[in-house]
Amino acid sequence: MTIALSISDVHVTLGHNHVLKGVSLDVRPGEFVTLLGASGSGKSTLLNVVAGLQAVDSGQLTFDGVDVGGRPPQKRNVGVVFQSYALFPHMTVGENVAFPLLAARRPAKERRAVAAEMLALVRLPGMADRVPATLSGGQRQRVALARALAAHPGILLLDEPMAALDKQLREQMQVELTRIQRKVGITTVSVTHDQTEALTMSDRVAIMRDGALVQVDSPEDLYRHPVDAYVAGFLGEANLLPTSGGRILDDPLGEDADGTAVLRPEDLELVPADEACPAWHVEGTIQLLSFQGTRFRLELLTDAGRKVVCSLPTSVDASSLVVGTRARVVCRDPERVHVIAAPPARPVPVAV
Ligand SMILES: Nc1ncnc2c1ncn2[C@@H]1O[C@H](COP(=O)(O)OP(=O)(O)OP(=O)(O)O)[C@@H](O)[C@H]1O
Numbered sequence: 001m002t003i004a005l006s007i008s009d010v011h012v013t014l015g016h017n018h019v020l021k022g023v024s025l026d027v028r029p030g031e032f033v034t035l036l037g038a039s040g041s042g043k044s045t046l047l048n049v050v051a052g053l054q055a056v057d058s059g060q061l062t063f064d065g066v067d068v069g070g071r072p073p074q075k076r077n078v079g080v081v082f083q084s085y086a087l088f089p090h091m092t093v094g095e096n097v098a099f100p101l102l103a104a105r106r107p108a109k110e111r112r113a114v115a116a117e118m119l120a121l122v123r124l125p126g127m128a129d130r131v132p133a134t135l136s137g138g139q140r141q142r143v144a145l146a147r148a149l150a151a152h153p154g155i156l157l158l159d160e161p162m163a164a165l166d167k168q169l170r171e172q173m174q175v176e177l178t179r180i181q182r183k184v185g186i187t188t189v190s191v192t193h194d195q196t197e198a199l200t201m202s203d204r205v206a207i208m209r210d211g212a213l214v215q216v217d218s219p220e221d222l223y224r225h226p227v228d229a230y231v232a233g234f235l236g237e238a239n240l241l242p243t244s245g246g247r248i249l250d251d252p253l254g255e256d257a258d259g260t261a262v263l264r265p266e267d268l269e270l271v272p273a274d275e276a277c278p279a280w281h282v283e284g285t286i287q288l289l290s291f292q293g294t295r296f297r298l299e300l301l302t303d304a305g306r307k308v309v310c311s312l313p314t315s316v317d318a319s320s321l322v323v324g325t326r327a328r329v330v331c332r333d334p335e336r337v338h339v340i341a342a343p344p345a346r347p348v349p350v351a352v
Helices: 043-051 093-097 099-103 108-121 137-150 167-184 195-201 219-224 229-234
Strands: 005-014 017-027 032-037 058-063 078-082 155-159 187-192 204-209 212-217 239-244 259-263 281-291 295-301 307-313 326-330 338-340
Touching: 005 043, 017 043, 017 212, 032 043, 032 195, 043 078, 043 155, 043 187, 078 137, 093 099, 093 108, 093 137, 099 108, 099 137, 108 137, 108 167, 137 167, 167 195, 187 195, 195 219, 204 219, 204 229, 212 219, 212 229, 229 239, 229 259, 229 338, 239 307, 281 307, 295 326
Parallel strands: 032 187, 032 204, 078 155, 155 187
Antiparallel strands: 005 017, 005 058, 204 212, 239 259, 259 338, 281 295, 281 326, 295 307
C-alpha cells in the first residue's frame, strides 16, 4: 500500500511536558485525516511536526517514502491553513494567493495565472484585485486555502481552519472544503475540536488523548466500535452501562461487571413493562422528557444512579412518559450494542 505521509514513533517534549508520546500514523494518498481531541492533547504540535515548524526528540517522518525529518518547512512541499488565515493585509488577494510562487521566484505571468486558477477553484473568481480587509471571514478563509494550494503541495495541513467562522458559515465551508479537497485529490491532515466537522469531512479520524493516538478509524467505525469509554463519549452521545454475561447489570459498584455496553441514544426504544425482558434492556425513573422538533429526548436514572439518554421518534405516545415514573428501554438490534472489555467507571451521584 502506498503511503503519502508516515509518522513513526514521534516524541516531542516542550519545557517539562512530554507532549507527543510515540505517535505513529500512516496517511494514504488523497486521504483526509482529522486529528480530533480535547484541548492540550497535542493535535497542533503533531501538525507542526509534519509542517516542519516543530522539531522532534525522536521518531521518523516520511513523505512518499522519503525521510523529510531534516528539511525546513519551505522544503517540505506542504500547504498550511491556520485558523487566523494569516493573509498579508498590504497585498491584494491575487498577490496573497500567488505568494508561494513569488517566494519560489516564478514569473509574474505564471503567478497571475495560478492566482486566477486557484481563486476559481475556491469560487472567488474576479476577486484578485481586492484587499483582504474588504472580504468576509469566509472569503478570507477561501483565499487562505487558495494560497495553501497555489504551489501544488503534496500535503495540505489545516489547523482549525474554521474555528473563527460562525456556525452556519462553518457548515458551508465544511462542504466547500471537502469538495475542493476531493477535486484536487490532495492528502490532507486537519486539526479540529469540532466532532461534526471531523465526522463530516474525514475519511478517517484520529482521536488524540494526552499526547497519544487512541484510535484511528473511519467516522462510522469510531462511532460504532469505539475502543474505550473515552472515544465512545468523545464522539456523539453514548450510554455506558456495565455488563455481565451479555446483559446489562445495573449494580452501583459494578464489581461483577465484565465489560461496558455502549448504547447510542437513537438505538434505544421504549419497551412495555409487561413484555418479556429482552437482553439489552435497562430500566429507570424518568428525569426529563423534552421535545426537540424531530425527536424526543428522554433521560432516565437507573437504580444504580446511571443516566441513560434515549432519542425517541415523535410518533411515540409521550402521554405515558411522566417525570418521576418508571420506564424501560431496549436496544433490540444486538449488532448495535458494542461491548468494551473493561467495566465502566462508577456512577457519579446525581442530585434528584
Ligand atoms: N512551548 C511550550 N512549552 C511547554 N508546553 C507547551 C508548549 N507549547 C505547548 N505546550 C503544551 O503542549 C500540550 C499540547 O499542546 P497543543 O497545542 O499541541 O495541543 P492541542 O491539542 O492542539 O490543543 P488546542 O486544541 O487547545 O489547540 C499542551 O499541554 C500545551 O500546554
